[in-house]
Amino acid sequence: MAQKQYSVRLFIDADLINDSGVVLDRAQAHYVSTVMRKQVGETLVLFNGRDGEWLGHLQEIKKNHALVHITELLRPQVEEADIQLFFAPVKKIQTSLIIQKATELGVKEIIPVQTIRTNADRMKAEKLQLQAIEAAEQSERLTVPIIQEIQKLDQVLKNLEDDRALVFCHERYDGKDAVSVLGSVKGITKWAVLVGPEGGFTDEERKRIMSCDQAHTLSLGPRILRAETAVIAALTLLQALQGDWRSAIN
Amino acid sequence: MAQKQYSVRLFIDADLINDSGVVLDRAQAHYVSTVMRKQVGETLVLFNGRDGEWLGHLQEIKKNHALVHITELLRPQVEEADIQLFFAPVKKIQTSLIIQKATELGVKEIIPVQTIRTNADRMKAEKLQLQAIEAAEQSERLTVPIIQEIQKLDQVLKNLEDDRALVFCHERYDGKDAVSVLGSVKGITKWAVLVGPEGGFTDEERKRIMSCDQAHTLSLGPRILRAETAVIAALTLLQALQGDWRSAIN
Structure with a gap:
């Protein structure tokens, strides 16, 4: 390399x-x-x-x-990991950071999600697409992720393919830790990572997400992470445990 | 929780x-x-x-x-992971991001490092300390990391305790992947993470780091990460594999 x-x-x-x-x-x-x-x-x-x-x-x-x-x-062009990112935009500067970092971390498609606590007045997919192109150029990626227009949480969950695993990053979750959850999933090649807005999902939203058959809920530790930190942390763990960061020795 | x-x-x-x-x-x-x-x-x-x-x-x-x-x-106050972060400051806004994210991710001490390609003219430890306090308040941490004045790379490596493992994030490294490297270290409770400046370390610096007995060199995947992304990724993997993110189920 x-x-x-x-x-x-x-x-x-x-x-x-x-x-x-x-x-x-x-x-x-x-x-x-x-x-x-x-x-x-x-x-x-x-x-x-x-x-x-x-x-x-x-x-x-x-x-x-x-x-x-x-x-x-x-x-040469190579096959890349099939990872979607669903995130709930709050502040403009954080959204830009999330687009940049998700691009560096090899996400294929980014879908901003409208939740109860999302504030997406100023979300412009076209402008975010330019930020993704710039991040791809600088990170030496061979592709550029696709930025979709914002969608409602219900719609995103409804459209999720049956064979796509949904990694749900749950603030204050006292269930299994991230390595146990991600490490134990077998035979999956399509992933989606869902990170909520600051202020979190409502209880009802959380229940709806966790009731998805494809959902794998995990904790990102005992501290409260900002949305962009949670995105980077979740994508890092996914790439390291299941994605293209593993290939260095193979 | x-x-x-x-x-x-x-x-x-x-x-x-x-x-x-x-x-x-x-x-x-x-x-x-x-x-x-x-x-x-x-x-x-x-x-x-x-x-x-x-x-x-x-x-x-x-x-x-x-x-x-x-x-x-x-x-109540609880024991926290003993993790030091060594990073090479380049741009002011990135340094602020690194302080904020390292605080969210539970680092105990942050030491800015002077390398050949570091640009640290405007590094003010006192101001960075205030940023760390704000990040600790918001992330619900029970402590605030200590921000040291900038030190030379040689000095940092010389001062490294014998029982502290040094996690070296190596751009374009084609050796072992991060999970293999971090997962295989046993019996260590003191850690340091070293992330270089954008533009990387010089070959000579890299050799000096990798020749440390305590160094564990790892790759953060096939793309080039910005310095702040590399810091978050490395700290995430360390906390998830060896630190306090594992405790959720125990």
């Missing part, structure tokens, strides 16, 4: 094919030339979530676009 | 003894009366890191102080 680090790494929509050219849009051209001060002939890294990660050389830099010549496959 | 939640929870220096009185300072009196709009006779929660957590009643509120009558022990 001691790969070389390139200073510019961008997500683009276009297909990435060896010895072909791709066009960077105005914003990306500005970032590459003005912010990062790259010049024609210099290298950058591109990925599109489908074709792996490629090295490219800048061929032309204009104000409204730039051209990149694709020259070398750095990493 | 289904304890009642009180809206105001404050850390103070004074001894907490049943049926005695304690004085809140000007800043705390302002917070209690003006921000939280508490009135004489109402309750709040106090802790000092030594005497457990106590319920108190507001007896008097003035501009420069407030008096609280201590009436009931809510939780």
